[in-house]
Amino acid sequence: MRYMAFDRPVLRRTPGLTFWRLLGSGRGASTSMGADLRRWALLAVWRDERDLDRFLRDSPVAERWRSTTRESWQVRLIPLASRGNWNGVAPFGPLPTSPPGLPPGDASGFPHGGAGGPDPGGPVAVLTRASIRPARLVAFYRSVPGVDRLLAEQDGCLASVGVGEWPLARQGTFSLWRDAAAMRDFAHRGRAHRQVIGRTRAEGWYSEELFARFSPYASEGTWDGADPLA
Template sequence: MPTDPPRSPGAPALVTLDVWTVPPRRVAGALWRMAADRPALARTPGARFSKLMGTGSGRTFTVRDADPRRWALLVAWAEADDADRFERSATVQAWRRLAAERLQVRLAPLTSRGRWSGAEPFGGRRRDAHEGPVASITRARLHPARAASFWRSVPPVSQQLHGVPGLRCALGIGEAPLGYQGTFSLWESTDALRAFAHRTSAHRDVVRRTPREGWYAEELFARFAVLDVRGTLDGRTP
């Protein structure tokens, strides 16, 4: 088990990402839960920030990517015990009844910059070294007039991402089918993540173009230490 990194001021004690996969006959039930669970999450003790999201392949960040069988819940917890108590909640029990498969990744924030819905959910910028698996979350709210240009830039990055050594899994995540784009990726090490970010030509090109194109009305980039991976995704534990 990796050692928990020291917490920076304002950072949550724990971040969890749950990915629930439901059979086709239960997609309608999952859609209902996406609406019904929001008020309950807002009242959940210790849940400082939460997002219910759809998922997809992340290959184009358009509705073509969406996977109606797979749904995600991201929560930043004040204390790890709050996340443990949430496992007994009506929300988790309802998803367990719906889902055929569940993956949960438990994370500790390492670095974060930017905002999500006006908040800084993972604390501020930090430079802690970390040995072991890491995860990355990116999230952006697109300027509608510039979305088409952004979407054209995505396929080359996605193609290179899925061929990079050290990638354990990657998903597109988003709060809405269009305009609210994000990714979650799990890596063997910080070096593997940095190799993709700094050495792949398509990703470097997008990074260079971002200030000039002005794609984002709001953006966030965060890196995490992976504390635990529970369950499966597509029949395996990444």
Template structure:
């Protein structure tokens, strides 16, 4: 698949009384997103704090839409679309991350949504998306391995925000993280012992039936998350 020019991740926070409306949007927006002009890949996502990657992490007040676009102009036209208006109508807060793919390996639902980006400028803030479909027989082992990594993540200098993301309460899990620099991301991914250990165990344990790791340059962050712009 060709590399999209821009990828957007929108995260909406809703009030407790609007959770049923958010669940309705999750159930009904799939086709509307797929029909958006220029949208080559679309996912409706729940979110959580990513500490255990079990249902205990889930945040029913926060929901996300990930879209990979042919062109930046297509992403601009998302504003004012029916799905965007519907989410904005029930949200009390919204943040949008506009991302430029820098590297991607693996598959998501059998596809390579971010193509095969050419190496680019390493300067400036970066974002990372990981996504995996767990093998049911390996899930318990994976869940035992995650908490030390999650605790370590919160101590890394240069992390601007991190969210757990998923398509289902169990088995389809991922992360989104935003970093001050490529160096800060590498410090966590390759130099922290607990993360290196999990990376080394992954092929031995066979946790994943499908996995994807992608890195992006941060083009722009619009809006707020927990009252501030990440």
């Protein structure tokens, strides 16, 4: 846990790293309250792939991943579409948002296929993130178990994890899907998920939200014993 603080100055000085966040994670695949204090994540946006390769080769942060962790997994992603901001910033640059005829994305903590952009075929990754208003925290966490159950039963979800910058109030998910069709099926056919989407809008749960969709093109290592994209 101490490296959640000690890595920050190193990352600020890393050439080519245009946006980054150190994130804690939930237990297992759940997005409910509770944290796995042994598991954490780094979201990183790079100016180009050479900067990433240099970081993985030379940075003391990456060296510690190799030498002291029991397990690690990394994935390289091309952003396809993004809607919303993260602390006032659009971290993935100007990208397509929802095309005509599709509902807008939301950061309810769960992917629902709202961000448009091209469909490259094959697996897709989804990142959601939200700043939850204090008065809406109880409603948000009461809604989580039903969607967690739906997600666990969903055919086509390869892996998912809850992530967060702060305990409780700044939460998100990262999920991997067999293809865009599986992601959309979860979004539109699950009653619990549709209800959450409706309530987030009607009751104003979030002060800020982001939904982004990506195409994974390379991965390395294991996540719970296997590479979900293998």
